[in-house]
Amino acid sequence: MKSFYDHLLPVVVLYKQNLCQSLTLQSLQQNLEFSGMKMDVFIYDNSPDAQVSRRTFSWKSLNLYYVHDPHNSGLSKAYNAAAVKAEALQKKWLLLLDQDTTFPSDFLLTYSQAVKAYPHINLYAPILKLHDGKIFSPCVAKHKRGYPPGTLKPGQHSLWKYSPVNSGMLVNLNLFLTVGGYNEKIKVDFCDFQFLEKVRKVSPYFFLCPVTGLQHYASMEPAVDKQLQRFKIYLNDALNCEKTGYVDQIGFFYTVTRHTLGLTLKFRSFSFLRSYFHYYLTHYLQATATPEPTIQSASQKDQPVQLKRVDNDFHSVCMATFNGEKFIAAQIESILLQIGQNDELVIADDGSTDQTIAIIKTFSDPRIKLYHDQIFRDPIKNFQYALKKSSGKFIFLSDQDDVWMEGKYTQMLAQLNHYDLVVSDSIIVNDQLETLHSSFFDYFGSGKGILKNMFKSSYYGSCMAFNRKVLEAALPFPDTTEIGHDLWLGLVAELKFSVLFFKEPLLKYRRHEAVFTSQRVGKSSRSLRQMLYGRIIMVKEIIKFLVKK
Numbered sequence: 001m002k003s004f005y006d007h008l009l010p011v012v013v014l015y016k017q018n019l020c021q022s023l024t025l026q027s028l029q030q031n032l033e034f035s036g037m038k039m040d041v042f043i044y045d046n047s048p049d050a051q052v053s054r055r056t057f058s059w060k061s062l063n064l065y066y067v068h069d070p071h072n073s074g075l076s077k078a079y080n081a082a083a084v085k086a087e088a089l090q091k092k093w094l095l096l097l098d099q100d101t102t103f104p105s106d107f108l109l110t111y112s113q114a115v116k117a118y119p120h121i122n123l124y125a126p127i128l129k130l131h132d133g134k135i136f137s138p139c140v141a142k143h144k145r146g147y148p149p150g151t152l153k154p155g156q157h158s159l160w161k162y163s164p165v166n167s168g169m170l171v172n173l174n175l176f177l178t179v180g181g182y183n184e185k186i187k188v189d190f191c192d193f194q195f196l197e198k199v200r201k202v203s204p205y206f207f208l209c210p211v212t213g214l215q216h217y218a219s220m221e222p223a224v225d226k227q228l229q230r231f232k233i234y235l236n237d238a239l240n241c242e243k244t245g246y247v248d249q250i251g252f253f254y255t256v257t258r259h260t261l262g263l264t265l266k267f268r269s270f271s272f273l274r275s276y277f278h279y280y281l282t283h284y285l286q287a288t289a290t291p292e293p294t295i296q297s298a299s300q301k302d303q304p305v306q307l308k309r310v311d312n313d314f315h316s317v318c319m320a321t322f323n324g325e326k327f328i329a330a331q332i333e334s335i336l337l338q339i340g341q342n343d344e345l346v347i348a349d350d351g352s353t354d355q356t357i358a359i360i361k362t363f364s365d366p367r368i369k370l371y372h373d374q375i376f377r378d379p380i381k382n383f384q385y386a387l388k389k390s391s392g393k394f395i396f397l398s399d400q401d402d403v404w405m406e407g408k409y410t411q412m413l414a415q416l417n418h419y420d421l422v423v424s425d426s427i428i429v430n431d432q433l434e435t436l437h438s439s440f441f442d443y444f445g446s447g448k449g450i451l452k453n454m455f456k457s458s459y460y461g462s463c464m465a466f467n468r469k470v471l472e473a474a475l476p477f478p479d480t481t482e483i484g485h486d487l488w489l490g491l492v493a494e495l496k497f498s499v500l501f502f503k504e505p506l507l508k509y510r511r512h513e514a515v516f517t518s519q520r521v522g523k524s525s526r527s528l529r530q531m532l533y534g535r536i537i538m539v540k541e542i543i544k545f546l547v548k549k
Contacts, residue, residue, distance in 0.1 A: 003037070004112035008170075010095040011042040011082035013075055017099045019043070019051055023216065024097045025062070025089060031108040032061035036301075042085050044069065044078035074167060074187025083176050088500065094171050100216040101128065101167045106421075107211045111170055114209050116213055118156070122172035122203040125164035126211040127152065136215050138162040138208065141193060144248075145255040154210040158426055159200035166192045168213055185240035188233055194241055209472045224267050231263060231272055235280040249284075253294060253543060256280055273532070281539065303481075314342035315413070316392030320382040321347055324400035325355040326433075327510065329362075332403055336365055338409035344369055348386035351375040356400075376443070383485045384477050397461035401510045402426075403433065408506035412465045421466040421490065422498035423459060426507035433508055440509055441501065450491065450497055454538050459490030463507055470497055478541040482534040491542065 012024050019025060025041075032039055043066045045051060050068040065085060069077070079096055088092050093115070107126065114124055128137040139146030141163040149162060167190070179198040182191055231232045243249050260276040263269075315333055321328060329537045335345055345365075349357055349372035357372055371389060376382045387395065394416050396409075408424065423446070428437040437443045446458035453459060464486060474492040476487050493499045 001443075002094075004115060005035070005037045005039045005108070006106075007034075007092040007095070008095055009040055009042055009082060009086040009089060009091040010097055011044060011079060012097045012099060013044050013046065013078040014099045015046045017047070017073065019064075022099045023102045024099055027101070027103040027105075027107070027213075028097075030105045031103070031475050035109055037061065037212035038063065040065065040089060040091075041120060042082040043067065044081055044374060046072040046078070047072065047375075048072075072187075073184070074191075076182035076186050076191045077184045080181040080184060081164070081189070083159050083173065083181055083342055084491065086173050087177070092173055094176055096166045096169045096171065098167045102216070104211060105215045107168075107213070110209050110211050114207055115170075115273070118207050121156065121205060121207045122175040123159075123164075123199065123206040124170040124209055125206055126168040127213045128165065128168060128210055128213045130215055132406065137165040137168075138206075139165070140174055143254050144190065144193065144251040145258070146193075152208065153168075154208045156205050156207055159196055159204055159206055162192060162206075162208075163196055164206060164208075165215075167215065168211075171199075172203075172527060175199065183240070183242065185309075185409050186237045189237040190241050191237070202504050204315055216362065224269055227267065227354045227495055228269075228271050228275065231260075232275055232279055234259070234273060237279060239283050249380070250543065250547075253284060257536065257539065261536075264528075265492075266531065270528075273535070277454065277535075282449075282451045314340060314344065314392050315394040315396070316343065316390035317345045318377055318383065318386040318390050318395040319345065319347045319398040319400060320350065320351060320386055321360075321400045322350045322379070322382070323352045323354045323358050325352075325359055325423075328356055329359050330401055331398065332360065332363060332368075334404040335398060336363070336367065338404060341366065341367070343367060344392060346386045346390050347371065348374070348382050348389070350377060350382040378481075380477055380481065380485045384475070387471060387485075388475070390471075392468075394467055396465040399462040402462050403508040403510070405506050405508060411504060412502070412508060415427075415502055416465060416467060418501040420470050420502045421493035422466065422502050423490070424463045424502045424506040425504055426460075426463050426504045426509040429508045429510055431510065433510070435511065436511065439505065441503060448494060448502055450542075453487065453490060453494075457487040457490070458501070459484075459486045460509070461489075462509060463484035464489065466493065473497075478544075480537050480541070482537040485542060490543075492545065494541070495546070 010028060012022060028041060038061050039396060041062045041064050043064050045066065045068045047068070048070055053418060083094055111124060125138060127135060134148050138149060138157070139162065140149050140153065145164060146165075152162070155459050173358060179195070182195050183239060188193060200430065236258065238252050241252060245495060247475060256276070260272055262344065263272040266438070286358065315338060332345070339345065345368045347360060347368060347370045348495070349370070357370070360368065360370055369389065372387065374385060376385070383397070394413060396412065412422055426440040427435055428440055428443060429435055440446065440460070470489060470493050471498055474489050477488050
């Protein structure tokens with residue numbers, strides 16, 4: 001009659017680890033010597049170079065089946081390959097192990113006793129602790145993250161409440177095959193969570209054995225470069241996890257963002273944050289964005305912002321002003337010379353105390369619609385107010401101290417017939433309109449890209465024009481100073497519509513020469529925490545926008 005050991009196939013996954021130095025294999029060998037037994041063991045080696053030339057060989061009490069995978073396909077593929085081998089060997093149980101967990105010398109005997117005492121259970125697990133004595137597994141799974149359970153007694157527990165990690169998990173082979181095994185797109189992180197999410201729907205309980213193992217956690221490696229390599233695998237695994245809805249998406253986003261910030265602060269390195277934006281966030285936003293969205297009109301019941309009636313026969317220029325007496329006359333004149341007789345220049349003044357209002361009124365042009373009874377002390381809210389007062393089909397943004405170049409209006413309109421939002425290049429000038437740089441695009445590296453613009457915005461309102469559906473989608477603007485109105489419009493357009501960076505300078509963009517120096521470009525006086533906070537707020541608002549829309 002076959003024993004428990006005959007029906008069991010342990011699988012040990014290696015990576016750049018010598019067979020003889022594997023703590024897990026040493027534990028298995030000690031257990032078999034303690035029991036006086038011999039057992040088959042499946043070795044899946046993800047190392048670049050193979051350690052043996054024969055697939056099957058004997059090593060003391062272990063009969064090893066060795067598979068080498070130079071592509072480092074990860075844990076999930078290894079465990080699935082072991083299940084196939086176990087089925088071929090007519091095994092009943094699969095014991096999942098990594099390379100660096102140590103167990104007491106009688107843990108296999110304890111497992112066999114538990115299986116005999118609780119035959120209705122299909123999954124068994126040990127207690128795993130870290131070097132500091134904290135319980136590492138089973139954990140309490142919340143927000144796609146494992147939390148220490150405090151004290152936990154051996155016995156039957158619900159997989160809906162606790163989640164064991166891979167190492168030491170004993171799984172009934174029929175159950176493993178029934179749920180389809182592991183998701184091979186997930187190499188390491190989250191693979192056990194995802195596997196158990198399938199298991200608990202079929203078999204909701206596991207038995208926690210009176211066995212305590214010691215987890216030598218590899219990701220505690222202090223070197224930043226090694227941590228960064230490991231972090232990139234983590235990000236890729238998070239993206240490849242199956243997500244059943246927005247609750248899952250938000251859960252993964254929360255966990256990954258929290259982990260990123262923790263590593264950034266711990267190692268005082270922006271490398272983790274850059275990898276987060278490059279490898280994770282841009283793909284996450286693309287996955288959560290709707291390819292062909294339906295934009296709600298202003299008349300719909302759940303539309304939070306009521307816009308004025310739209311007249312497609314004319315267009316709007318929206319300007320926000322505050323104490324702009326020095327240059328505003330030249331800007332208004334350059335606009336009125338180009339826009340049509342049916343167009344409008346909507347100006348919202350935010351409580352100017354100089355001659356700005358008086359200068360505006362001297363134009364006596366019916367196309368100017370001046371609103372100056374509101375006080376926001378906030379340029380973002382002031383621009384939002386002006387935009388809500390606009391009525392045209394296409395909308396131009398304008399600052400109070402620039403100058404429109406000849407042809408700006410007609411050339412931008414021509415591009416807006418093909419794109420939803422257009423950003424033109426500009427010439428950077430000083431107070432006297434003398435050229436400081438011939439191309440804003442070249443000087444600041446302007447261009448599209450969610451990640452690029454979250455770090456350094458290319459969306460400058462004075463160079464932008466867009467159609468009304470972009471405005472309807474973007475309103476109301478996020479209630480934060482971390483995202484400018486122009487950046488928000490640009491991000492919304494990239495997520496939902498079409499954007500063109502038009503490489504034709506159509507504006508004289510006025511900058512004070514004293515601060516326009518190469519030493520200041522790309523620099524920030526904000527602390528690391530402030531910058532991290534700003535990026536978190538941006539990500540949060542983008543997620544809210546995608547969920548809402």
